[in-house]
Amino acid sequence: xxxxxxxxxxxxxxxxxxxxxxxxxxxxxxxxxxxxxxxxxxxxxxxxxxxxxxxxxxxxxxxxxxxxxxxxxxxxxxxxxxxxxxxxxxxxxxxxxxxxxxxxxxxxxxxxxxxxxxxxxxxxxxxxxxxxxxxxxxxxxxxxxxxxxxxxxxxxxxxxxxxxxxxxxxxxxxxxxx
Numbered sequence: 359x360x361x362x363x364x365x366x367x368x369x370x371x372x373x374x375x376x377x378x379x380x381x382x383x384x385x386x387x388x389x390x391x392x393x394x395x396x397x398x399x400x401x402x403x404x405x406x407x408x409x410x411x412x413x414x415x416x417x418x419x420x421x422x423x424x425x426x427x428x429x430x431x432x433x434x435x436x437x438x439x440x441x442x443x444x445x446x447x448x449x450x451x452x453x454x455x456x457x458x459x460x461x462x463x464x465x466x467x468x469x470x471x472x473x474x475x476x477x478x479x480x481x482x483x484x485x486x487x488x489x490x491x492x493x494x495x496x497x498x499x500x501x502x503x504x505x506x507x508x509x510x511x512x513x514x515x516x517x518x519x520x521x522x523x524x525x526x527x528x529x530x531x532x533x534x535x536x
Contacts, residue, residue: 372429376510381432396521426448429453449472454475458510501534
């Protein structure tokens, strides 16, 4: 972890705090689709380290998340609210937190100054084994059948916007992601 911290100290640090690797995989897919430059360190061990402005750290380990001192963070719906206060307090002042509504009380009680982007579960319908997202842009069919991932798509959309990927552009790679 110390190596990751050293290599990312002068970059915009983006934390994905989640126990679901599919969340980070979809984020990487969206950013690659739109040719965004970024480095990453994934919990399963793969990484890319080059000379880019952004670095993404995927972890479900609260201690690692706290040490990372993110500029931007996504905390998904599967993370327990009782333990995340230490991570919230370590977000760089002026940073951005994208969080599930189940963390609202903790986030509002934080003394740290950052932009707060709350999301709720993504509206969707399921017919047989086919899922359709219900969005402001209309119904969008998707290939994934991972309901846990689908519940966090709204948060991923808000996080992707921090990289300059707007809502209309976000859904194109999402439709084919499995």
